[in-house]
Amino acid sequence: MIDLYPFWLSFKLASVTTFILFFISLPIAWRLSQSRSHFKPIFEALFSLPIVLPPSVLGFYMLLLLSSNSKFGSFLSSHGIELAFSFTGIVIASLIYSFPFMLQPLQSGFESLNKNMIKASFVAKKSSWTTLFKVALPNIKPSLISAVVVTFAHTVGEFGVVLMVGGSIPQKTKVASVAIYDLVEQMDYSKAHLYSGLMLGFSFVVLLIVYISNKKFKLV
Amino acid sequence: MQIDIKKDLGEFNLRVKTKIEFGSFVALMGESGAGKSTLLRVVAGLEYADGIVKFGDKYWLDKTKNIPVQKRDIGFVFQDFALFENMSIKEHLSFVSRDKKLANELLKEFNLEEISDLYPRELSGGQKQRVAICRALVTKPKLLLMDEPFSALDHKLKLKVQSFLKKFVLNNKITTIMVTHDRADLFRLADRVIELKAGKIVDDKLKSSLINEDRAIEAEVLGIDNDFVQLLIDRKIYRVPKENFKQKDLKVGSFISISFDI
Numbered sequence: 001m002i003d004l005y006p007f008w009l010s011f012k013l014a015s016v017t018t019f020i021l022f023f024i025s026l027p028i029a030w031r032l033s034q035s036r037s038h039f040k041p042i043f044e045a046l047f048s049l050p051i052v053l054p055p056s057v058l059g060f061y062m063l064l065l066l067s068s069n070s071k072f073g074s075f076l077s078s079h080g081i082e083l084a085f086s087f088t089g090i091v092i093a094s095l096i097y098s099f100p101f102m103l104q105p106l107q108s109g110f111e112s113l114n115k116n117m118i119k120a121s122f123v124a125k126k127s128s129w130t131t132l133f134k135v136a137l138p139n140i141k142p143s144l145i146s147a148v149v150v151t152f153a154h155t156v157g158e159f160g161v162v163l164m165v166g167g168s169i170p171q172k173t174k175v176a177s178v179a180i181y182d183l184v185e186q187m188d189y190s191k192a193h194l195y196s197g198l199m200l201g202f203s204f205v206v207l208l209i210v211y212i213s214n215k216k217f218k219l220v
Numbered sequence: 221m222q223i224d225i226k227k228d229l230g231e232f233n234l235r236v237k238t239k240i241e242f243g244s245f246v247a248l249m250g251e252s253g254a255g256k257s258t259l260l261r262v263v264a265g266l267e268y269a270d271g272i273v274k275f276g277d278k279y280w281l282d283k284t285k286n287i288p289v290q291k292r293d294i295g296f297v298f299q300d301f302a303l304f305e306n307m308s309i310k311e312h313l314s315f316v317s318r319d320k321k322l323a324n325e326l327l328k329e330f331n332l333e334e335i336s337d338l339y340p341r342e343l344s345g346g347q348k349q350r351v352a353i354c355r356a357l358v359t360k361p362k363l364l365l366m367d368e369p370f371s372a373l374d375h376k377l378k379l380k381v382q383s384f385l386k387k388f389v390l391n392n393k394i395t396t397i398m399v400t401h402d403r404a405d406l407f408r409l410a411d412r413v414i415e416l417k418a419g420k421i422v423d424d425k426l427k428s429s430l431i432n433e434d435r436a437i438e439a440e441v442l443g444i445d446n447d448f449v450q451l452l453i454d455r456k457i458y459r460v461p462k463e464n465f466k467q468k469d470l471k472v473g474s475f476i477s478i479s480f481d482i
Contacts (some may be wrong), residue, residue, distance in 0.1 A: 116302035119266050122289045123296045124316035124359065134315065138306035 002194060005171055006179035013087070013162075013175055014155035017094040018102070021151055024095070025102040030132050032103075033110035034118075048100050055097065059164025062093045066165065090166035090173055097161045102151040109143025110136055145213045153206040157199070221363070221395060225262055225271035225281070234258055234269065234419035240412075242276070245389060245396045247410035255419040256399045257299065260365045263397065264296050265289035275363060295356030295394075297366040301348040303340040309351050310336040317358040326354040329384045331377070345372035350381065357388060364389060366398040370405055375456065382408050404456060439478050441470055451478070 028047070032040060050058060066083040067073045076083060083089035113136060121131040137144065159177040166173030168182055176199060183192040221240040226233060234255040240246055248256045261267040265280060266289055273281040280287045304312060309332055313323035327333045330350040340348060349372040356364060370378045386409055389396050400406055406413055415423035439458075443450035448459045449470060460478075470476070 114300070114302060116298045116300055117304060119289070120296065120298060120302040120304070120355070122266075123264065123294060124355070125290045126315075127290065135304050135306070139304075 002191070003179070006174050006176040006195075007198065009087075009171070009174065010156045010176040013090060013094060013158075014152045016091050017098055017155045018148055018152045020091075021095060021098060021102040022148065025099065025106055025147070026132075026137075029103050029106035030110055030128075030136065032107050034128070047103055050097050051100050055158070055160025056164060058097060059093065059161040062089075062096065062161065062165045066092070084165065085167045085169060085173060087166070087172060090162050090175070093161045093165040094155050094158060097158060098151050098155050101154045102147050105143045105147035105150065106140070109140030109147075112143075113139055142214045146210055149206055149210050149213075153203060157203065221276075222272060222274040223259075223263060225259075225269040225273065227258065227262060227267075227269035229255060229258060229419060232418045234262075236416070236419075236421060238414065238421060238424065240395060240397070243390075243393045243395055244411045245386075245409055246398070247406040247413045248397060248399045248416065249401070249406065249413060250416035250422075254416040256416055257367050259416070260296075260367055260397060260399060263363075264294050264365055265292050266296075293362045295359055295361035295364045297349075297352050297356045297364075297369040299367040299371075299399075301340075301352040303348055303351055303355075305340050308337050308339050309343075309354075312351055312355050313358050316355055319358060319360075322360070323354075323358050326358055330354055330381060346374060346377065349373060350377075353381065353385070357385075360392050361394060364394050364396040366396070368399055368401065370400075370402070378405075379408075385409070404453075438475055441472055441474050441476060443472060444470055451476075453478075 032043065063084060064070055065072055066076075066089050068077040068082070068084070073084065081088075083092060117139070118131060118136060121135045122128075126134070156175075157177060158175070159181065162173065162175055163178050163181070166175075166178075168174045168178045174182070176195060180192055180195045180199070183189075183195060221242065222238075223240070224237045226235050228234075231253075232255075236255075236259055248259065250256055258267060262269040262281075263273055265273075265287060268286060269281070271281065272279065275292070278287075279285065280292055304315065307315060309327070310323075313326070314320070317323060324333075327336050330353065332347065332350055332354065335343070335347065338347075340351070343351070349369065353366075353369055356366070370381065373381060382405065388394070398405070398409065412426050413423070414421055439451040439453045441449060442452050442457065444462070447462055449462055449465060451458045451460055
């Protein structure tokens with residue numbers, strides 16, 4: 001009997017992460033796209049770190065930060081909040097790990113817009129926020145779809161960070177990618193094949209959606 | 221209005237110092253790359269420069285501040301139109317102004333009424349340009365800045381748009397600065413002509429003095445028949461009775477100097 005709970009957990013983790021990241025990344029991407037500051041590359045490099053950093057390194061530091069041995073962790077612990085080896089903990093880890101996958105498509109989408117179109121909105125006395133929601137965002141639909149879908153898919157496929165921060169606790173932190181790892185360790189290859197096949201199919205469908213939507217919007 | 225600005229443009233410095241009378245219509249001329257568009261953008265607050273921009277008794281730019289474009293009460297017609305791709309023509313006007321009556325009037329005057337539900341991707345260059353002008357006018361700004369605003373319009377439509385524009389800016393006391401390469405536009409609209417060269421004002425005249433000086437205009441002879449000579453002046457074709465010409469050796473393709481009453 002196939003246990004679908006890890007898939008549900010992966011789906012839940014990816015949905016929550018994508019939802020929160022969208023609202024965190026949107027103003028940052030907009031601000032970066034408008035900025036001409038000399039400090040901009042520093043922030044861009046900092047925000048891109050999770051792409052190049054080994055997940056185990058990120059997971060290790062996240063675990064240290066969230067565990068009750070650290071000042072931050074013990075502060076949370078004293079208020080009854082345990083983040084290490086919890087679902088909330090892996091959500092926080094995913095937010096950091098998947099951040100650039102949401103930020104970068106949004107930023108490049110905003111940067112590809114006609115600058116004068118944005119200025120025209122400012123000329124019409126519209127604030128930066130109104131311009132973001134009424135002019136910029138509706139004109140970067142392909143980037144928006146890419147950002148949301150890729151972040152979701154990337155979070156579903158997350159393994160290292162989730163394992164380090166959340167461990168493999170059934171019905172709590174054991175997401176699909178971790179479940180596959182466990183099955184391989186137990187040498188249960190038939191189930192590992194099944195789980196992997198489902199993940200493979202899912203990943204393909206997600207990428208197909210991205211390419212079809214990009215093609216659709218380019219043709220308009 | 222007072223402008224006294226300095227900006228490094230790489231090859232040269234944009235250095236403009238002038239005063240513009242409230243409610244006047246100024247044409248900004250000069251070769252490509254002379255700094256005309258940059259000057260407009262600095263006045264609008266879309267680009268930064270050192271110096272002063274003062275409108276009425278308010279400093280928009282000085283040593284201590286650079287007031288954001290949203291607080292300058294301007295209209296701007298961009299050279300590339302800069303329309304909002306996600307909005308129909310009607311939505312463009314309702315986005316920038318609540319004055320529905322004026323929006324409808326402008327749509328009618330600019331022959332856009334029947335296509336007001338179309339989006340920029342469905343419009344021709346001339347239609348886009350008219351939308352850009354409408355969008356700038358519908359807010360009744362105190363200062364109207366236009367960067368080659370008629371370049372995509374055919375002659376007949378251009379005359380109609382210019383005639384309405386002239387009345388509109390006069391009635392609403394809108395100070396206007398327009399970048400143009402077309403001398404005919406200048407003569408039809410402007411009160412004053414400023415010429416820029418490599419970032420500096422090299423000529424600054426009232427149109428009346430320009431007309432007196434420039435009575436002799438160059439024209440290309442396009443065709444000759446028994447009674448008329450066809451001339452090309454400022455991209456416009458004129459048929460002039462042959463008896464008006466003293467020259468007997470007119471040749472098709474040649475250039476002649478003629479008197480031209482505006």
